Amino acid sequence: xxxxxxxxxxxxxxxxxxxxxxxxxxxxxxxxxxxxxxxxxxxxxxxxxxxxxxxxxxxxxxxxxxxxxxxxxxxxxxxxxxxxxxxxxxxxxxxxxxxxxxxxxxxxxxxxxxxxxxxxxxxxxxxxxxxxxxxxxxxxxxxxxxxxxxxxxxxxxxxxxxxxxxxxxxxxxxxxxxxxxxxxxxxxxxxxxxxxxxxxxxxxxxxxxxxxxxxxxxxxxxxxxxxxxxxxxxxxxxxxxxxxxxxxxxxxxxxxxxxxxxxxxxxxxxxxxxxxxxxxxxxxxxxxxxxxxxxxxxxxxxxxxxxxx
Amino acid sequence: xxxxxxxxxxxxxxxxxxxxxxxxxxxxxxxxxxxxxxxxxxxxxxxxxxxxxxxxxxxxxxxxxxxxxxxxxxxxxxxxxxxxxxxxxxxxxxxxxxxxxxxxxxxxxxxxxxxxxxxxxxxxxxxxxxxxxxxxxxxxxxxxxxxxxxxxxxxxxxxxxxxxxxxxxxxxxxxxxxxxxxxxxxxxxxxxxxxxxxxxxxxxxxxxxxxxxxxxxxxxxxxxxxxxxxxxxxxxxxxxxxxxxxxxxxxxxxxx
Numbered sequence: 006x007x008x009x010x011x012x013x014x015x016x017x018x019x020x021x022x023x024x025x026x027x028x029x030x031x032x033x034x035x036x037x038x039x040x041x042x043x044x045x046x047x048x049x050x051x052x053x054x055x056x057x058x059x060x061x062x063x064x065x066x067x068x069x070x071x072x073x074x075x076x077x078x079x080x081x082x083x084x085x086x087x088x089x090x091x092x093x094x095x096x097x098x099x100x101x102x103x104x105x106x107x108x109x110x111x112x113x114x115x116x117x118x119x120x121x122x123x124x125x126x127x128x129x130x131x132x133x134x135x136x137x138x139x140x141x142x143x144x145x146x147x148x149x150x151x152x153x154x155x156x157x158x159x160x161x162x163x164x165x166x167x168x169x170x171x172x173x174x175x176x177x178x179x180x181x182x183x184x185x186x187x188x189x190x191x192x193x194x195x196x197x198x199x200x201x202x203x204x205x206x207x208x209x210x211x212x213x214x215x216x217x218x219x220x221x222x223x224x225x226x227x228x229x230x231x232x233x234x235x236x237x238x239x240x241x242x243x244x245x246x247x248x249x250x251x252x253x254x255x256x257x258x259x260x261x262x263x264x265x266x267x268x269x270x271x272x273x274x275x276x277x278x279x280x281x282x283x284x285x286x287x288x289x290x291x292x293x294x295x296x297x298x299x300x301x302x303x304x305x306x307x308x309x310x311x312x313x314x
Numbered sequence: 315x316x317x318x319x320x321x322x323x324x325x326x327x328x329x330x331x332x333x334x335x336x337x338x339x340x341x342x343x344x345x346x347x348x349x350x351x352x353x354x355x356x357x358x359x360x361x362x363x364x365x366x367x368x369x370x371x372x373x374x375x376x377x378x379x380x381x382x383x384x385x386x387x388x389x390x391x392x393x394x395x396x397x398x399x400x401x402x403x404x405x406x407x408x409x410x411x412x413x414x415x416x417x418x419x420x421x422x423x424x425x426x427x428x429x430x431x432x433x434x435x436x437x438x439x440x441x442x443x444x445x446x447x448x449x450x451x452x453x454x455x456x457x458x459x460x461x462x463x464x465x466x467x468x469x470x471x472x473x474x475x476x477x478x479x480x481x482x483x484x485x486x487x488x489x490x491x492x493x494x495x496x497x498x499x500x501x502x503x504x505x506x507x508x509x510x511x512x513x514x515x516x517x518x519x520x521x522x523x524x525x526x527x528x529x530x531x532x533x534x535x536x537x538x539x540x541x542x543x544x545x546x547x548x549x550x551x552x553x554x555x556x557x558x559x560x561x562x563x564x565x566x567x568x569x570x
Contacts, residue, residue: 049570050570053402053568053569053570056402056406057405057406058402058405058406058568058569058570059568059569059570060566060568075405075565075566075568076410076411076564076565078407078408078409078410078411079408081406081407081408082408084406086402086406088399088402088403090398090399092398092399092400092402093400094325094329094400094403095329096328096329096332096333097325097328101328105321105322105324105325106403106407108317108318108320108321109318109321109322109404109407109408109409110407110408111408113317153403
């Protein structure tokens with residue numbers, strides 16, 4: 006298809022007084038893209054606008070050159086969508102659920118069953134085809150959700166928090182499947198609030214914050230931004246002054262301060278090396294607690310917001 | 315498109331009928347049969363089963379069982395799909411919204427049908443078994459009664475589907491329109507009743523089941539009921555109009 010998979014112009018959505026998405030201008034073509042943002046940042050709103058579930062308050066969205074509005078069902082032939090929330094049809098088994106959606110997609114009879122089984126098999130859920138959705142674990146339901154999105158081998162795959170509730174093995178398998186899909190010349194947009202989840206699938210991402218596009222580009226560029234700022238380790242323990250003076254003699258520490266609780270905050274550009282050194286002292290019992298600002302997404306946001314300011 | 319409608323109808327049927335809640339509906343549908351049994355066991359000797367059916371059981375079913383089953387069978391299916399957000403699975407498929415609405419409506423009507431058959435035929439069967447002389451007449455009335463209920467539940471379900479999609483508080487609206495505006499206003503003397511669907515259902519009830527009055531004297535049928543042709547036309551127009559408005563509402567209402 007010659008038109009871009011997704012083309013948004015000034016796309017906005019309010020829920021009453023609350024801003025869900027504000028003036029989004031984005032064009033996405035082939036490949037895997039991450040949509041990163043904390044809860045309430047507008048990821049699901051964006052996904053719903055892309056799938057015609059909600060109306061835009063302003064602006065427009067085009068899917069492969071066709072305007073997407075609720076009721077424009079023709080465009081949906083190109084889209085596979087996995088819902089963010091853990092919702093399902095209570096009484097249905099996985100295969101009945103998939104067959105029903107296959108029929109709604111245009112297949113019927115044995116062809117619908119075959120397609121449904123293929124999609125379940127692709128997600129490693131063929132053996133659980135006859136289990137009712139309400140009896141499955143959340144992780145299993147997540148895989149069925151991704152499977153239903155893949156039913157018609159869509160050119161545009163939209164996955165809203167697809168890894169939530171999955172165990173590490175399933176997570177790994179799903180990541181591999183999604184990456185595989187993106188590498189086959191299609192477009193995948195994966196929304197998540199966890200940086201390393203997105204990082205494991207793609208290097209290209211968009212970051213939303215309060216409904217606005219905060220950053221767009223390569224994750225490696227954002228990593229460089231992180232590396233430009235010192236990271237912080239916080240320690241607490243007994244007789245730390247000697248340790249601090251030793252560390253200060255080293256160029257590893259770029260700054261430090263002590264709070265009223267007696268905790269020392271150590272700033273460094275090389276957090277892994279500092280942690281390795283501290284772990285040695287930890288083993289000797291000098292350090293009682295050690296915390297790091299490993300909330301990477303929060304750090305990225307604070308960095309980007311401070312840069313924007 | 316037909317396959318999509320069939321698939322959604324099957325889904326709606328499964329969600330209502332493969333559910334413990336169906337026992338409640340079955341019990342409600344059996345109330346007329348229980349009343350018939352009590353009447354035949356404890357009534358005065360000259361009780362006419364045909365008159366009892368006409369003046370007692372048919373009104374109970376038209377005034378209460380029909381709107382109750384239409385309302386509580388249809389509303390929860392659609393409303394819970396919206397409330398939980400599971401409707402997104404349906405609306406993100408390449409199917410026009412009218413087909414989605416039609417599928418749910420067909421499923422609701424099919425789910426209501428066995429319950430209404432139970433409500434209409436079981437009393438006839440009970441009365442017929444205890445009064446073998448009038449078995450044929452009672453069963454014949456039972457079949458007409460069944461047909462009346464099945465025809466009438468179509469616009470009732472269509473109205474409920476519209477309300478469930480259009481409103482976030484469909485129960486209040488449906489109760490108001492089916493019971494107050496329907497049963498009560500539709501039985502009032504004067505011209506107000508011509509705006510009530512119940513008036514046309516009762517028009518058909520008079521010609522199909524021969525209802526002239528109700529045993530309780532409450533909410534009596536109109537002395538000047540609409541003709542059969544007009545009644546059927548109104549039921550069809552209401553169904554089509556509700557379906558049209560429901561698909562418009564489905565396009566307009568956001569899913570989240």
